[in-house]
Amino acid sequence: MRMRSYGRAGLLLMALLLAGAARATEGRAFLIAGLDGKTFFRPEGSANGPNGSDGLAVIDISDPARPRLAHVLGLDTSVYGPPTNLQITPDGRLGLVASSVTMRQEGGNWWAQGDDRLHVVDLAAEPPALIETIRVGRQPSGLAIARSGDVALVANREGRSVSVLAIRDRRVSVVAEVDVGAEAAAVAIAPDGRRAYVAKNKAGTVGVLTEENGQWRHDPALDMPVGPGTYGLEVTPDGAYALSGNTGPAPSDGHADTVALIRAGTARPVVLDHLGVGDTAETLAISPDGRRAAVAVVKGSAAPHASPAYTPDSAAVLVAILPEGRLRYLGEAPAGAVVQGIAFDPSGAYVYIGNYTDRSLGVYRIAGDAIRDTGFRLPLPGQPASLRGRP
Numbered sequence: 001m002r003m004r005s006y007g008r009a010g011l012l013l014m015a016l017l018l019a020g021a022a023r024a025t026e027g028r029a030f031l032i033a034g035l036d037g038k039t040f041f042r043p044e045g046s047a048n049g050p051n052g053s054d055g056l057a058v059i060d061i062s063d064p065a066r067p068r069l070a071h072v073l074g075l076d077t078s079v080y081g082p083p084t085n086l087q088i089t090p091d092g093r094l095g096l097v098a099s100s101v102t103m104r105q106e107g108g109n110w111w112a113q114g115d116d117r118l119h120v121v122d123l124a125a126e127p128p129a130l131i132e133t134i135r136v137g138r139q140p141s142g143l144a145i146a147r148s149g150d151v152a153l154v155a156n157r158e159g160r161s162v163s164v165l166a167i168r169d170r171r172v173s174v175v176a177e178v179d180v181g182a183e184a185a186a187v188a189i190a191p192d193g194r195r196a197y198v199a200k201n202k203a204g205t206v207g208v209l210t211e212e213n214g215q216w217r218h219d220p221a222l223d224m225p226v227g228p229g230t231y232g233l234e235v236t237p238d239g240a241y242a243l244s245g246n247t248g249p250a251p252s253d254g255h256a257d258t259v260a261l262i263r264a265g266t267a268r269p270v271v272l273d274h275l276g277v278g279d280t281a282e283t284l285a286i287s288p289d290g291r292r293a294a295v296a297v298v299k300g301s302a303a304p305h306a307s308p309a310y311t312p313d314s315a316a317v318l319v320a321i322l323p324e325g326r327l328r329y330l331g332e333a334p335a336g337a338v339v340q341g342i343a344f345d346p347s348g349a350y351v352y353i354g355n356y357t358d359r360s361l362g363v364y365r366i367a368g369d370a371i372r373d374t375g376f377r378l379p380l381p382g383q384p385a386s387l388r389g390r391p
Contacts, residue, residue, distance in 0.1 A: 029346055030070065031059040031389045032095050032123075033354055033361070034077035034086050035382025038103050038110070041338050041357050043305040048110035051076065051103050055382050056086070056095070056121065058128050059361065061389075064350040067361060067378050071127045075119050076102065079356065079385035080112050081141040081157075082185050082201075082231035083283040083296070083341035086386050088123065090149045094170065095121040095128070098140035098154065114139035114158040118165075120172045131170055136163040137177055142186030142233065145391065146193040153196055153209070153216075155184035162187055162198055162209060164216050180207050180218045186233040188242060190264065197233055197242050197264070204228040206244055206262060208269060224271050226260040232283035236290040240265045241272075241321060243293055245281035252302040254309030257281045259295055259319060261327050275327040277317045279309070282340060285389075286321070287348040287366075292330070293319045294351045294364075294371065296339040301357070314339035316353050316364055318371040333373040335362055341387020354384030361387075 037053025039046065058071040077085065081100030088095050097119040101112040116138050120131045137156030140163065145152045152165040152172070160183055164176040185201035187209075196209040196216070200223070208222040232245030242262040248255055259281055261273040280298035287293070295318075300311035314335040320328040336355025343352050351364040351371060361378040364371050 028092055029061045029064070029390065031061060031067070031343055031352060031387060032086055032088060032097070033057040033059060033341065033380065033384045034097060034386035035072070035380065036077060036079040036385040037382055039079050041302055045304040046302070048103050048112060050105070050110060053382070054078070056097055057380055057382070057384070058123065059378070061345055061352070064345040064347065065363060065374060066376055067352065067363065069378065069380065072381055073121065073128060073130060075130065076115070076117065077385060079340065079383070081139070081386070083354070083386040084142040084186050084232070084388065085140065087143050087145045087152070087388050088390050089145055089167065090147055090391055092390055093122070093124040094167070095123050096143060096145065096152060096172065097121060098143060100139050100141050100157070116140065118154065122170065134172060134174065136165070136174055137161045141184070142199065142231070144187050144189045144196070146189045147191055147391070148193055151193065153187045153189060155187040155198055157183045157185055157201070160184060162216070176216060178209060178216050178218050181220055185231050188233045188235045190235050191237060191239045197235065197262070199230040199233045199244060201230050202228070204230065206230065206233065206242070222269065224262060224269060226271060227258055227274070229257070232281065232295070234284060234286045234293070235264060236286055236321065237288065238290055241325070242269070243284055243286065243321070245284045245295055247280045247282060251280045252298055252300045252309055254279060254300060259284060259293065259327060261321070261325065263325060272325040273327050275319060275329060277319065277329065278315060283342055285342045285344050285351070287344050288346060289348055291321055292366070293321060294342050294344065295319060296335070296342040296353055297332070298339055301337040313337060316342065316351060316362070316371055318366070318369070320369065330369045331371055333364055333371050336360060340385050343387050343389040346390065352387065354387045356383045356385060359383055
């Protein structure tokens, strides 16, 4: 009886420790950033190199004004997937990270070819660790996880599809693949989990997926024109609106590009507004209260230095999402070269932006309707190609 009592006590202690670890993870404030080590923006133009130098950075933002690098894992990822090719489950315990492309060598040059891998990372472990790598659609890019935490969607560019994933505890599996008829670069799930939006980057449209009895379907009749080069796509916390960031026909070409506002909470979503934000609206994040969006605008910083469109810096642009269904430009602050991912902290008071060429994370403060550069830069051990916070 004594041995049996000790066994029960041990099991109870273990359960309490696991529950405590889960609560600690749920309460942590952190970001994850994909680090690309094989694509470079040089003065003469972009160039590729060999595989093997990518990673995933886990960034602690407990002090939102001064984030710190907590851990780095060696994982394949890519800037060729958009800056939303990774995400954290709502409980903070898992991270999903897509490997969009790998490089193959032909002669003296390296060329991108589509990959089909998705890494599943245990973020609750100390230190975080890779659980498994699964196969999804071809060239997995932007991805999203439902608020329920049990479903994820992955947009596949080369596959022209969306992979549907089931999440059970620490296991992630592919349960379906939905043909969307065009290259798919990003996806966002509505708060109720019954609808999703997919960015068809080359077609310049946003498509609609609907879920019924566990089955996801795409209706091409609901596709909406937003503009070419759509890589950023997010839904407001109340599900009323979706926003897409459009890079235009070519990035860093000197021409102004837009953010589109979509009325999402109706049977037939429609585009309500477009707002010019500058050259190459790479991606965006919506504040926790749904009132603002922060946009990573590359400007001409991805262009060769000899190009007339070249600029040395990018910008972090702040936009208001008005209740009547309009967007309003609020202002901007300078950012580093070739900005990629962007994210809010849980309070909505701070914005973080990945400066790809500068290998740093920039920190910005929201003051009323203004965005201000705090001047703090967190050095990163690689080029931040993607960035996401806790949903």
